[in-house]
Structures are given as structure tokens and as C-alpha cells.
Amino acid sequence: MRSLHLIVFIIISLLVKASKSDDGFCSAPSIDEKTKPIYWKVTNPTLSPSHLQGFQIFSYYHTNVLFSSCHSVSCRIGTNTLGAYLITPAMGSHFVMYFAKMKGMSSSGLPPKNIERLVFVVEGAVTLTNTSCSSQKLTVDSYAYLPPNFYHSLDCVESATLVVFERRYEHLGSHTTEFIVGSTDKQPLLETPGEVFELRKLLPASLAYDFNIHIMDFQPGEFLNVKEVHFNQHGLLLLEGQGLYRLGDNWYPVEAGDVIWMAPFVPQWYAALGKTRSRYLLYKDVNRNPL
Ligand SMILES: *[C@@H]1O[C@H](CO)[C@@H](O)[C@H](O)[C@H]1NC(C)=O
Secondary structure, eight states, X not given: OHHHHHHHHHHHHHHHHHHOOOSSTTOOOOOOGGGOOTTHHHHOGGGSOGGGOSSOOXXXXXXXXXXXXXXXXOEEEEEEEEXXXXXXXXXXXXXXEEEEEXXXXXXXXXXXXXXXXXXXXXXXXXXXXXXXXXXXXXXXXXXXXXOTTOOEEEEESSOEEEEEEEEEOOOXXXXXXXOEEEEGGGSOOBOOTTOOSEEEESSOOSTTOSXXXXXXXXXXXXXXXXXXXXXXXXXXEEXXXXXXXXXXXXXXXXXXXXXXXXXXXXXXXXXXXXXXXXXXXXXXXXXXXXX
């Protein structure tokens, strides 16, 4: 009888816990496993293990932080659109990375003057309209690169979550970047000498572009052969799976939905340890003299 009470108590506690949610980035409505969108954990991070729940910051040299994306610090960035800034120059980066949560009948604002933008759809769908009033639908895994001062509008009828990168475009000679729309699966797999992970890049490698976004896939058990140290900055979003990220001498268990800011010269290494593939999306500055 006593143990029955205990079991009932545990079940009630679990139900109370499961129903706890709010309207922001932390809501976790029940959803059928079969219809679950592929990046479910990214947009519903309350399903994280308890040690990663809530807003957490692990800092390393005060310049590198890793946190789970579940937090409520958001601000209005367009009509019916909230932004949750993850990485900003206040942390020492030269770019911003944020989630844009678009609700029904919402639309984006434009970035400030001379700022380039890349949007990647994590959940839902948006319609992108450019200066020629040509519209196209961006679904999960699609992205668009908007050159600096390129007029555009992102509109959403139902709901969508985008991860957005913006930085002040650094001109080089007479090179100019172009408006690009694409999707991850249409990008070719690239050579990764000495490494086993699968690499795709969302932007051309040509000199005009001052950053790129890498999509890196690791099968369970795979890891980076090289522990890297370099001047480039990174903003990382773990899209699928889980593993162990090393930053300097700290080792962090990470899973889908976690974001990492890696300042220049942070020793970095990753091992995929989950039962399923790990996929992450990584900002990297390229093609410019660091001076
Ligand atoms: C607008 O998008 C359409 C479709 O992708 C493209 O053909 C057109 O060149 C774009 N216009 C501009 C000004 O980039």
C-alpha cells in the first residue's frame, strides 16, 4: 500500500512537471513522436535533461560561453516576432547570433545599414520576398543569405523559428556578395582531409564572403581528430544528437538546442556520444585579414 502511494506520488509529480511550460522559448507542447519535426529539441529545450534545464551559462575565460537555448530574455524584432540574442559583440564577437521566433501573421524587420544577414529555418516555414517582389518559401533546413543593404521581408503565416547571424560586412576590393537561397541537402559534401565528419558549407568559398556557415555531421562515436586553436570566431548551434564539447580544459556534455560561443584561440574539440547522429551548424569568419 505504502509503495502504491509512493508510485502515485511519483506519477503526479511527473505530470505536474510535464505540464509546466510558458509562452516563450521554453514551451513544450505534447507532440506525437511520429510527427515530431527534425529539430524538435532545438525549439523545445525543456526536454533537456534536468542538469541543462533553464538558462545556464558555463563560462571559460569569461569570453566563451555555452548555454542551453531555453531562456526568456527576448525582445521584439519585427511584427509579432521575438528575438533571443545568444551571442553579441558585448561578449567580444564581431557578429550577432539570435533565434527569431515568428508567430502567426508575423514579419521581420531589416538589419541596420551595411549589415549582412543569414537566416536558417529550424522550425516551421517563412516566405522570403526580395526587391523584385519575387517570393519563395523557406522550410526547415533552408536558408537565405541577404547581402548588406538588400531589401527583403520574411513573413510567416503560422509559426517559425529561425537562427540568424548578422555582421557588419567587411568589404574587400571590388568584390560583392549575392542574394542566395538554398537548403542544406542541396549543398555538396566537401573533403575533410584527416577527419571523418561530413561537411557542407552554406555559402560560396569565394573571397567576397567574410563568413561561412558549416554544417557538420558526426555518426555516434566519431570525433574531431584535431584539437583546433585558431583566430576565427565561432557561433555553434547543436541541431541534432549529443556529445562532449571541449573548450580549453573544460568538458561540457551538450545536446541538441545548446549554443556555444567560441572566442578566438579557444582550444576546441568535439566527440559525438549519443545514439543518433550529431549535427551542428557553425559560424566561422573567413577570407579576411585578422588585423
Ligand atoms: C529575387 O528572387 C528571385 C527568385 O529567387 C530572383 O530570380 C531575383 O533575381 C531576385 N531579385 C534580386 C534583386 O535579387
